[in-house]
Amino acid sequence: MxxxxxxxxxxxxxxxxxxxxxxxxxxxxxxxxxxxxxxxxxxxxxxxxxxxxxxxxxxxxxxxxxxxxxxxxxxxxxxxxxxxxxxxxxxSKIPITLTMGIMAFLMTVLVSIPLGIVTAKHENGILDRTITVINQIIMAIPPFFSGILITFIFGMILRFFTPGGFVNYTADFGKFVRYLIFPAIAIALPKVAMTVKMLRGSLIDESLKDYARTAYSRGNNTNGVLYRHILKNAIIPVITFLGMALADMIAGSIVIEQVFSIPGISRILLTSISNRDYPVVEAIIMGIATIVIVVNFLVDVIYRIVDPRIGLEDE
Incomplete structure (x- = not known):
């Protein structure tokens, strides 16, 4: 406590x-x-x-x-x-920005954790090396440039969506979510790459520890040791990163909104900055900062729940 x-x-x-x-x-x-x-x-x-x-x-x-x-x-x-x-x-603008950030977070979790496990299980294999190279490329590309590429490839060439054809959630929630898929991908891509890299490294490090060797010596197979012993320890630093990533994605949504012409909180923010409308700017920035701070606090609490040993010196 x-x-x-x-x-x-x-x-x-x-x-x-x-x-x-x-x-x-x-x-x-x-x-x-x-x-x-x-x-x-x-x-x-x-x-x-x-x-x-x-x-x-x-x-x-x-x-x-x-x-x-x-x-x-x-x-x-x-x-x-x-x-x-x-x-x-x-x-009316906050739900747009929050939805996009949360969608990006869910994409990150659903994609990065399985990929991190796969790359660790096939360490130094062809699949592992391929994903590692792709990760390095993705991490080198800023989200706003990823957004431009996604708009060009999937919007203008493949016609999977209409650039600038945003539909508000009050008009059609289904079309609203479908349009946000591609902006959310642009936000999620670098976080997916970083999470995969972090989880892979954490799993490999944990697999070399004595408790993992002991589990193998007792006749457990690779999957048994991985999912019953290694993963729960390796996932702890990843939880911390994902918590910070969630707050970062919500904040990063502001930049992506401009790329995809989404009328979220960014439009009010930029207009208010140019007009020196300080109450609006202060409220938006303080609101984003509050989300980041509260999410980090919740991550610390979850961190303690996952590993009760953390913070014992404070008890």
């Missing part, structure tokens, strides 16, 4: 530090949201009046405390430009 409490405390502290960094970053960079909203022809008096109404003239600590307390209560502020709550702006 002490281990979980310690990790929870670290999660809260990390969230606090990240919130300070996010808030200060958008108060240090040049630019006046009031002037951006009113235009350069606005009088200094009017700009000052709007700054006061927006709370921009308050001391930075007061503005941070007000913003952070509102955030943890679920109040993400009001858009400077659109004069509507940020939550209502993002409500």
């Amino acid at each position: 002490k281990y979980i409490i310690k990790k929870f405390g670290m999660m809260v502290a990390t969230l606090l530090v990240v919130s300070i960094c996010v808030f200060l970053a958008f108060n240090i960079i040049p630019g006046d949201p009031a002037l951006k909203m009113l235009g350069t022809e606005a009088s200094p008096e009017l700009v000052e009046q709007v700054r006061t109404e927006m709370g921009l003239n308050d001391p930075v600590l007061i503005r941070y405390a007000r913003w952070f307390l509102n955030f943890i209560r679920g109040d993400f502020g009001t858009s400077y430009n659109y004069k509507v709550p940020v939550a209502s702006m993002a409500a």
Whole structure:
């Protein structure tokens, strides 16, 4: 229990530090949201009046405390430009980004774990070497470029989908999911390659340990030793990586949305950055950071459940 409490405390502290960094970053960079909203022809008096109404003239600590307390209560502020709550702006976009990230994660798990096991079982064989070479190539290609290649090959040449033909989940959920398959593949590819490499190495390392040799000496076959003994130990670091990968995929979905012309959270984010609509930008970045931090905490908890020996020094 002490281990979980310690990790929870670290999660809260990390969230606090990240919130300070996010808030200060958008108060240090040049630019006046009031002037951006009113235009350069606005009088200094009017700009000052709007700054006061927006709370921009308050001391930075007061503005941070007000913003952070509102955030943890679920109040993400009001858009400077659109004069509507940020939550209502993002409500219809978040499911798109989350769905794509979760689909990419499921693809990673379903593909990488079987491939990792196969490559470890056939170490240095033709299949293992072939997959290793493919992995190296995939890891060298950024996801956004993979997205461009997928769009060109599967969209423009093979016509498996129509580039730019996004269908919202509110119109047709089936078509919505089908369109997201290819963007999800672009996000998942490098994670699949890294997971396969990590699991392969972990399985091979565990197979050389004394407990594995003992299991073989008792007459167990390769599959028996692998699935009953080696895999449960080898999978532990992979679980940690996959947890971090899930958060990274959700964040990475923002880039892929631009490649596939998907109207997810990225469109609001980029527009708000150019318009210096800080409440929107801060809410989106803080939301993504919160997902990453919470997922990492859950991974630590799962890590402890899988291997109760972890964190015993904290008990």
